[in-house]
Amino acid sequence: MTLAERAGPAPAATPAAVIDAEEAARLRAERRERIGRWLLPAAVFVALIGSWQAYVTLAGVPHYVLPGPVLVAETLVRDFGTLAPSWWATLRVSLLALLLAVIGGGGLAILFAQSRWIEMSLFPYAVVLQVTPIIAIAPLIFIYIDSHTARVLFIAWIVAFFPILSNTALGLKSSDHNLRDLMSIYRAGRWQRLRHLELPAALPYFLGGLRIAGGLSLIGAVVAEFAMGSGGKAAGLAFRILEASYRLNVPRMFAALILIVLTGIAIYLAISALSWLLLHRWHESAVRRER
Amino acid sequence: MTAASSPVPAAFPAAGTVRAGARPTLLLLENVDKVFGRGVVALRDMSLEIRRGDFISLLGPSGCGKSTALRLIAGLIQPSRGRVRWEDPEAAATLGVVFQEPTLMPWATVAANVWLPLRLxxxxxxxxxxxxxxxxxxxxxxxxxxxxxxxLSGGMKMRVSIARALVTRPRLILMDEPFAALDEITRFKLNNDLLAMRAKFDCTVIFVTHSVFESVFLSDRIVIMAARPGRVIRELAVDEPYPRSDSFRTSAGYVAHCRAASEALAAAMEGAAHAG
Structure with a gap:
């Protein structure tokens, strides 16, 4: 219901509105869908875990080939003392890389929006950076950058910044033409134009880029850890997986993998929540459809 | 921002009651041409004097340059020849504009949208x-x-757009087919309200429309334009007193003015067809 309708005179209270069969069916279908949205994935999850455990137990698969989910869960709890610092290391690199991607990608996009010439000069190189397989540059980065953290961060950043740059640049250009004219008529300066028109208009695009970059920063961090392969205090989850594979500790490989997956899901959910928070008042993507 | 708290300066009598010549000139278009990059002549030799208190409609078919004229006045584009001369700098500084779409910032509340011109x-x-x-x-x-x-509904969004244009208490408002996308009932209501607002805030209006009826109901001067090339064909005076209410829509005077405007428009289109 729009405010316009709400503002009108209230209809006289009707005694017990009758719902016809079609509407009742639609309501039932809606309720089924609401429940199904959660229930179905949960059922698939339970079925998968159950058949995995059943297969491992019944076929007598040795745990160094394929550990059952129960053993993996046990390992996760037992080895958490070893895995937790690595988890933190990977999470920290991912979040820092994401932050740098936001600053670098967003900043470059704003710079591009200020001058078409700068954009034309630099954009191709951003694309080059994006399309070059990161794993192929890793050995070079190993040579040129000394600090382990800096290396990993740099690799994760290269992987994560492009979606933010490309989406934000597109968003900054997609503000309403009439609103731009209005800004000219009101003699808005470049900064005012950016602050009051271009940045808010670009926000949904930026958040779309952020959602992609969030996943990529984790992937970048894990790939970087594999490529740099160093242990010690700064060792991330990827290093733990490598290490466990050398020792044929397959349950721990699975445990580390589960932590990585959970981290990815958490990053995605956090960014989705942020999007909703910033957009739900006004943007079509976040507004619930009214019938 | 001078007339913020005193909407109707007593020194200035209501429009329509004064002979046109006695009112100060706000703005002059002097033999303005606008030719776009690929040689399209959007406007040829347009001259127009806008005096304080005028309600001028630019009426004509698509492509007659009426929107181009508005953009020239707004300073969004520059004339290829001739000039746009402001006689009243205050009017230029407080200029209000309403587009065909409400053109609101979707991320901002109604109040924040109206605040924009002052915020800038x-x-x-x-x-x-x-x-x-x-x-x-x-x-x-x-x-x-x-x-x-x-x-908000379409009509309400347009009201916000009008409020944004009025918040600077402009001496001149440019309106580019603001009600074209609205249903007729809403449009009539907004036409009435526009005249009331204009009386209250004492502003001059240049109103682009392709509706003969709307132009007659609202304005005291109708500038009829033709296309290819865009140019002024005729000016008609609608010498009916303000305030105008719904009863004006059914009066003999209204009908006579509508007929005159329609005939002039038909002649303009025919002339344009021959020229093209």
């Missing part, structure tokens, strides 16, 4: 709050300050 001049929300509230009340949107544009 560095006026804080607090200091202009009464002005925003007064303007919203004038356009019939009191109580909708916190609503977002998507929650």
């Amino acid at each position: 001049r560095g006026r804080s929300r607090r200091t202009v709050q009464p002005l925003i509230a007064e303007t919203l009340e004038m356009v019939g949107l009191a109580g909708f300050e916190r609503a977002y544009p998507r929650e």
Whole structure:
């Protein structure tokens, strides 16, 4: 219901509105869908875990080939003392890389929006950076950058910044033409134009880029850890997986993998929540459809 | 920002009651041509004098340059030849514009949208709050300050757009087919309200439309334009007194003016067809 309708005179209270069969069916279908949205994935999850455990137990698969989910869960709890610092290391690199991607990608996009010439000069190189397989540059980065953290961060950043740059640049250009004219008529300066028109208009695009970059920063961090392969205090989850594979500790490989997956899901959910928070008042993507 | 709290300067009599020559000139278009990059002549040799208190409609078919004329006045484009001469710098500084679409910022509330022109001049929300509230009340949107544009109907969005144009208390408002996309009932209501707002805020209006009826109901001068190349064909005076109400829509005078405007428009189209 729009405010316009709400503002009108209230209809006289009707005694017990009758719902016809079609509407009742639609309501039932809606309720089924609401429940199904959660229930179905949960059922698939339970079925998968159950058949995995059943297969491992019944076929007598040795745990160094394929550990059952129960053993993996046990390992996760037992080895958490070893895995937790690595988890933190990977999470920290991912979040820092994401932050740098936001600053670098967003900043470059704003710079591009200020001058078409700068954009034309630099954009191709951003694309080059994006399309070059990161794993192929890793050995070079190993040579040129000394600090382990800096290396990993740099690799994760290269992987994560492009979606933010490309989406934000597109968003900054997609503000309403009439609103731009209005800004000219009101003699808005470049900064005012950016602050009051271009940045808010670009926000949904930026958040779309952020959602992609969030996943990529984790992937970048894990790939970087594999490529740099160093242990010690700064060792991330990827290093733990490598290490466990050398020792044929397959349950721990699975445990580390589960932590990585959970981290990815958490990053995605956090960014989705942020999007909703910033957009739900006004943007079509976040507004619930009214019938 | 001079007339903020005193909407009707007593020194200036209401439009329509004074001979045109006695009113000060706001703006002159002098033999203006506009040729676009690929050689399209959007406007040829347009001359127009806009005096304080005028309600001028630019009436014509698509492509007759009426929107181009408005963009020239707004300073969004420059003339290829001739010039746009402002006689009243205050009018240029406070210029209000309403587009065909409401053109609101979807991320901002109604009040924040109306605030925009003042905000761009560095006026804080607090200091202009009464002005925003007064303007919203004038356009019939009191109580909708916190609503977002998507929650409003088409007519209400247009009212917000008009409030934004009025909040600077402009001497001149440019309106580019503002009600073309609205249903007729809403359009009639907004036409009536526009005349009331204009009387209250004492502003001059240049109104682009392709509706003969709308131009006759609203304006005291109709500038009829033809296409290819865009040019002025005729000027008609609608010498009917303001305020005009719904009863004016059924009066003999209204019908006579509509016929005259329609005939002039038909002649303009025919002439254009021969020229093309």
